[in-house]
Amino acid sequence: MVRWTLVDRVRRRFASDWREGRELDEYVALRKLDFIQFDPVWSIENEAIDREFVEAFALSAAAAHLGPDDMSIALADYEAVFSANRKVIVSNFTRLASLIRAWCRKKGLDRPPLMETADPQILVRALYDRGLTDFELIKAKSLPSLLRRVEAWPIGMPQSDKLEELGLTGLDLNYEEREARDARRKVEVERRTIRFGGTPLDAGGDDFAAVFERLAEAALAEDSEWFNRSRPPRLTIQEQSNGERRRPGTGGRNGTDWRKQPPESVRTAMGIASEWLAREYLRRRHPREMTDDCWVSSNRAAFCTGSEGDDGLGYDFRVETTRHEYLYEVKSALDEGGEFELTARELEVAGSASLERKRRYRILYVPFVFDPSRWRVLPLSDPASSETRNRFRVVRSGSVRYRFET
Incomplete structure (x- = not known):
């Protein structure tokens, strides 16, 4: 069952x-x-x-x-219903938030807290937590009544998205849109902006995950070969050393120097993007066993409901098959890369798994993380295993950074 x-x-x-x-x-x-x-x-x-x-x-x-089960009650597939409803909520969030802001300003009322943010996932979670996303496909015109049930729609505001029924004009919305744009203008925006497939994205923006997901889904729909490119690479045997020293400004083979890392917001976006792609890879790699419940890191919260994830487990995905328990840790690079870093906890879990027959620890490495035309997921063996550790070289100690070559 x-x-x-x-x-x-x-x-x-x-x-x-x-x-x-x-x-x-x-x-x-x-x-x-x-x-x-x-x-x-x-x-x-x-x-x-x-x-x-x-x-x-x-x-x-x-x-x-x-009690007794009434099989005559027809319901669409749970995951399909929730996924479709989530997209309806996300795609209508910005307009509804603008209407609410304009109406509340005109009436001199405070805005509902759920609509103060630019992150639609917070509203998705609120509706999910009340069980309102699970049964049938939600139509856009019914969203105001659903928002009212989670106190995201102001009391007294007509449950409609029509300007004339709300007593608003296009000028009211224009004012709110300008105010929102001005509020988002910060000195760091340019520094944290990345280009995903030619489209600029604010890696630190509240709506990064929602915009990224839409673009990423479109990119995968156009590229059917990315999964075929995602094959385990043949790694050369590495000359071992006790923590490699480098000249300033030099990176790994075609990789970014670890002393010149991108801003924190960009690194966070890299984690979100690479784990999203890793989920799509694992859905194809383990079609029977892989579900969103297998995604266990905190990045799952950007796309999934339920648990908000735990970054202290030492891995990002856990997939259990009839033969093995696979623990997948996702790493990424802005370019071709060839290096990754493991925390002490990740090393501990990798080392423990290498001593057991049932568990398998794997690295899923995503180079060109923001270039979907070159997307692929490289499954790498356990760097802590006695059988495969000679395929990796320790670059520096502390958190251990590895280098590999294909």
């Missing part, structure tokens, strides 16, 4: 509540499936715990908490 089958079971139970506009607090609590718990006694009473045993237990627990 896969997780999403159980979630669909919960959705059918509360579908009528959604359609009649009732509160969904109970649904949100049960959606977590916490009523299905592993019993430690099983390992004592049973010689083997197979899939059929777990599925039977899950079905029994679901029946006890939810």
